[in-house]
Amino acid sequence: MEQILISACLLGQPVRYDGMSCPIECTRIDQWQARGLLVPVCPEMAGGLPVPRPPAEITPGGGPGVWAGTARVMTRQADVTQFFIKGAQAALEKAVACGIKTALLKQKSPSCGSCRIYDGSFSGSLVDGMGVTTALLRQNGIMVLGEDQIDQLLFKQI
Numbered sequence: 812m813e814q815i816l817i818s819a820c821l822l823g824q825p826v827r828y829d830g831m832s833c834p835i836e837c838t839r840i841d842q843w844q845a846r847g848l849l850v851p852v853c854p855e856m857a858g859g860l861p862v863p864r865p866p867a868e869i870t871p872g873g874g875p876g877v878w879a880g881t882a883r884v885m886t887r888q889a890d891v892t893q894f895f896i897k898g899a900q901a902a903l904e905k906a907v908a909c910g911i912k913t914a915l916l917k918q919k920s921p922s923c924g925s926c927r928i929y930d931g932s933f934s935g936s937l938v939d940g941m942g943v944t945t946a947l948l949r950q951n952g953i954m955v956l957g958e959d960q961i962d963q964l965l966f967k968q969i
């Protein structure tokens with residue numbers, strides 16, 4: 812069975828901006844982890860950001876806009892786009908090195924989001940879109956699912 816790239820925070824690693832995690836409770840995930848089939852990555856830490864760190868959101872255009880040079884990743888105080896680009900590149904390198912074709916990443920994140928992300932206004936509003944890492948992985952042929960789409964992954968792995 813092929814390995815799966817997974818957001819480290821979904822495996823309970825306390826790597827979120829607020830020092831917390833958001834673990835998935837799923838027997839199959841536990842079994843895959845025990846068999847070494849899950850490859851965790853936190854793009855924001857891989858990009859050089861600390862824990863904790865200020866929350867960040869993408870300006871309109873989302874992850875694809877960042878790669879096109881038309882969107883930026885911002886905290887309330889600073890432009891952190893380069894950290895997110897570096898982290899996405901590290902995640903892609905890890906996936907390629909492991910021959911990974913599928914990723915299960917955390918929704919809403921400016922790195923890992925795959926369907927919905929915050930709109931850049933820091934008001935809690937969501938828009939359709941994807942994060943910087945998800946955009947790069949998809950551009951390189953890797954299927955990215957959110958944790959709320961895990962049923963598709965379970966079906967695929969049967």
Ligand code: SF4
Pocket residue numbers: 818819820821826827828852853854855856917920922923
């Ligand atoms: Fe989780 Fe991804 Fe955010 Fe890291 S960058 S904390 S893996 S959602």
